[in-house]
Amino acid sequence: DRVAASSSDLTLVPFVVLEDLLQRIFSRHGVSDDNAKILATNCASCERDGSLSHGIFRIAGYLSSLASGWVDGRAVPRLEDRGPSVIRVDAMNGFAxxxxxxxxxxxxxxxxxxxVALVAIRRSHHFSALWPDLEPFALRxxxxxxxxxxxxxxxxxxxxxxxxxxxxLAFAAPVAGTHPLMFDFAxxxxxxGDLRLAARAKAKVPLGTGIDSHGDRTDKPEAILDGGALLPFGGHKGAALSLMVEIMASALTGGLFSHEVxxxxxxxxxxxxxGQVLLVIDPERAGNSDFAGRVLTxxxxxxxxxxxxxxxxRRYRQRAEANKDGIPIATDKLRQLIVLAS
Ligand code: NDP
Incomplete structure (x- = not known):
């Protein structure tokens, strides 16, 4: 009864209701209560902010991964002190x-x-957007x-x-008097996730998105998924950033490279x-006592x-609308979630 129907196809769901529903789903499928709460908040936040490729769309993948025994939903992470600014975390084959x-x-x-703090997480399963990991720091x-x-x-x-x-790769910085600036992209x-959504919708993707199994550029998402490959954005520039991510998030942390999974x-x-790497910095230590004001300028x-x-x-606009009216969710998808939670 805390869910307002807006049309026959879409239901507007308050954030806390979705969060609670997702928490119950995770708890019922092998995730410890503490971890279920964290994953539910993360996933509901993605749905609320319109990060749809990492919202409820991902639930099936979370559950099939848990059912396969590949990831440990009950993992208790282990922290190691590696120097004044370095924190090493073994996720113990659990979620990041x-x-x-x-x-x-x-x-x-x-x-x-x-x-400054360097956070090196390894043996971790990250299946979501990165911005929820960073926003709380920028808010501080x-x-x-x-x-x-x-x-x-x-x-x-x-x-x-x-x-x-x-x-x-994601970045967040405080902005004086308003929300943090964040960007977060593959x-x-x-x-x-978007490629799979396009395949599901039988839509074409722009040429340059990926190649088919023969190495030829294609606009068919199925051909990219079925033995082909995505391409980096921006040619050699995106490829170099992707290399950096492999080096920082895997070589540096002690996690596996993508090609080793x-x-x-x-x-x-x-x-x-x-693996996952985070760098958290107090910007005012470097000499500017009005960092957030400078970012605003x-x-x-x-x-x-x-x-x-x-x-x-867009994210903050969508969040404000969802906080006011509820998160729009396809009614049939919501019914599926309710079944999974019961
Ligand atoms: P997008 O291409 O949608 O770009 C996202 C970022 O760019 C957002 O910060 C977005 O802001 C901003 N942006 C988008 N369009 C514009 C525009 N026209 N002008 C200015 N800014 C713009 O992201 P991706 O599809 O590449 O990635 C989506 C998500 O997938 C990310 O959250 C990423 O972390 C996640 N991901 C997770 C993976 C994992 O292994 N865990 C793997 C790959 C991706 P806004 O938020 O306001 O829209």
Whole structure:
């Protein structure tokens, strides 16, 4: 009764109701209560903000991965102190978000003591957007950068075989008097989630998105998914960023490279078991006592130049609408979620 029907196809769901529903789904499918709450908040936040490729669309993949035994929903992460600014986390083959949550007190402590924290998470399954990992730091007036590796599905330019994951890179910075600035995108021309959504909708994708199994450029999402590969965005520039993500999120953390992830022995597994790196910085330590004000000045100048949209504008607009009216969810999908929770 806390769900307002808006049309026969869409139902408007309050955030807390979706969060509670998702928490019950995770708890019923092998995730500990603590971890279920963290995953549910993360997934509901993605749906609320319109990060649809990482919202409820991902539930099936979470559950099939859990059922396959590939990921441990009850994992308790282990933290290791590796120096004044370095926190190493073994996610113990669990999801990345609980591993990060376990590290937050230590991160804030190190940033307060030294001005910077490097967080190296390994043996972790990241199956979501990166911005929810960073926004809480920017809300504390900190700058944060994150990278995560995936499973091989992106070929380097000129290559015909996938090597990289879609390897997202995200950044968040405080802005005086308003929401943090955030951007968060895959270094591939398209995220795997969006590619699968396009395949499901029988839509075409722009040429340059990926190649088919012969190495030829194609606009058919099925051909990219079926033995082909995505391509990096921006040619060699995106490919270099993707390389950096592999080096930082996997080589540096001790996690697997995307091309080393092999879930073939676990039918149904979808979550990559790799690594994640975060860098959290107190920006005022470097000499500017009005960092957030300087960022505001820059953003105002960019807008005044005619830029109609800055990264995170859409997200905050969508969030405000969802907080006011509820999160629009296809009614048949909502019914499926209710069944999974009961
Ligand atoms: P998009 O191409 O949709 O770009 C997202 C970012 O760019 C957002 O910050 C967005 O802001 C901003 N943006 C988009 N369009 C514009 C525009 N016209 N002008 C200014 N800014 C714009 O992202 P992707 O599809 O590449 O990635 C989607 C998500 O997938 C990310 O959250 C990423 O973390 C996640 N992902 C996760 C993976 C994993 O392994 N865990 C793998 C790959 C991707 P806004 O938010 O306001 O729209």
């Amino acid at each position: 978000q609980p591993a990060l949550a376990a590290a937050v007190p230590a991160i804030l402590d190190r940033v307060s003591a030294t001005g 007036d900190l700058v944060a950068i994150a990278m995560v590796t995936g499973f091989r599905c992106v070929a380097p330019p000129g290559g015909t075989k996938p090597v990289f994951g879609t390897n997202p 270094t591939s021309a398209m995220s795997n 092999d879930f073939s022995g676990y039918p149904g597994a979808e979550t990559p078991n790799t 820059l953003l105002d100048t960019v807008r005044a130049s005619g830029a109609a949209r800055l990264p995170s504008d």
